[in-house]
Amino acid sequence: MKRILMVAGALLLIVGGMLPANAKADTTIDEKLGVPIVVMGANLTDAEKESVKKSLKVEENAEVEEITVDGNDLVKYIKGGNSQARMYSSAKITRQDEGKGLVINIVTPDNITQVTNEMYATAMMTAGIVDAVVEVAAPKPVTGHSALVGIYKAYEVSGETLDTERTDVANDELNLATKFAKDSGIDQDKVAELLTEIKKEIADNKPATKEEVEKIVNDQLKKLNIELSEDDRQLLIDLMDRIRNLDIDFGKLSEQLSDMATTIKEKFGEIDPGFWDKVKQFFADLFDSIKSWFK
Template sequence: MKRIITFVMIFALCIGMVIPTAAKADSVVDEKLGVPVVVYGANLSDAEKESVRKSLKVEQDGEYEEIIVDGKDLVKYITDGNDKARMYSSAKITRQDKGKGLVISIVTPDHITQVTSEMYATAMLTAGIEDAIVEVAAPKAVTGESALIGIYKAYEVSGETLDTERTDVANDELNLATRFSKNLDIDQDKVAELLTEIKKTIAENKPATKEEVEKIVNDQLKKLNIELSDADRQLLIDLMDRIRNLDIDFSKLSDQLSDMASKIKDKIGEIDPGFWEKVKQFFADLAESVKSWFN
């Protein structure tokens, strides 16, 4: 009996080692940065809105501000936006102190079908959002682009001001990212890595001409082994040249882009190739030990 109890205790310990525990949300009100802002897509039904509230754990946060994002907000942040667009994806944004960076979490991954957390992050940096915790949710399958508009509105409600020229470019960046991943069947993480690496190189090298931007784009496409048509390649060059011409402090942005590039590389597989073999061997050894207890 003692052996069985010992086995159960060891098994529970192993599960604790392998499965990370969720950190409890901090419910302390930040009197300097304000309470979290939750923004809902205007076309959510009452039931869908409640579903989103549960996904974003709004009730657990204690104090928060709730707002709605609609077509009028879309045309505010995006040139030639459609004010009749239907908006479902929603978000919660919590500002952080400067230097903390971006933490993006898609809490309903099965319902955000086109946009990854890395795509949101790289677009937000282009738009000028640098220090925040952002959670994205939707009650049903949607592409996810409208959540970015909600993030913009929530960020401004929390006390910041965004340059609409930058938000427009950031939206075009997100649209191009989803176009590459959907229509060209390029892995979403690979697309995010491409955009991040190009912007990181622009931040480091400070190209003075569009021709220099074109060289950076072509070098990164070659480096990441991504094939684009001439038309799509030109779209990417044009977008990155627009980013080059924005009034962005690239020296400040460079560190965040470097950190993001590192995270993306870790996510898509630059991990010690022997790690999972070690895990496998650990449990094999454990199984053999347990078997010996009953012999």
């Protein structure tokens, strides 16, 4: 038995050594793009802040800039926002070189209950935010809306200027997406697909009137086999008409979303496809050896 335990201990060391060393702390400060910005919800307790920092792996960065988002920021970026709103969802934003696109990662998925990676991505594109890795976290179940306001603030802190009309429309888009998923029972991924496809059509066909936008909306609802109430359908048409008037180029939105998985692999690395075959063979050889001891 002692011999088997010794082998088991050695086995753990060997397999650990076989794992690719991709997940390591980022100790380099990017002097061109700046350090990651961590945006904390103003209503977090000290213990909750520490929990969020752990989830966002703040300690793995050489330096970060930490800011707080509160109800006053909500009013600044969202028309009609409530300055007394409680803010819990938080985010870490790491700028990337132009053309890298968006990588969204909700690191506490059980605690962000209404907003998905794709919903954040489409709303951020509407607001004019591109080329960043955004990680979202919360210490307890929340909808996830305040993280978007925090992302807006982080961008302005880093020197960007956001159009408040665009951020307001982006917030309405996020609200509508979560409404469809919650009240209409539409799958969250299906909602994100619907918004993306409609905006692709707007970018490709450049509708000149609200009636043309309405046709695009109706066509996509039919294509994706999604049924909305008349009130919700009208809300969607009104939102997309506002987006049309913003004159945003959404032609590359779908491409960015489809490239999201690839971008994540590029940033965090992926295991060599042959790695697990090597592990499997190692175990097979080891067990054959162990069996031979008892013959």
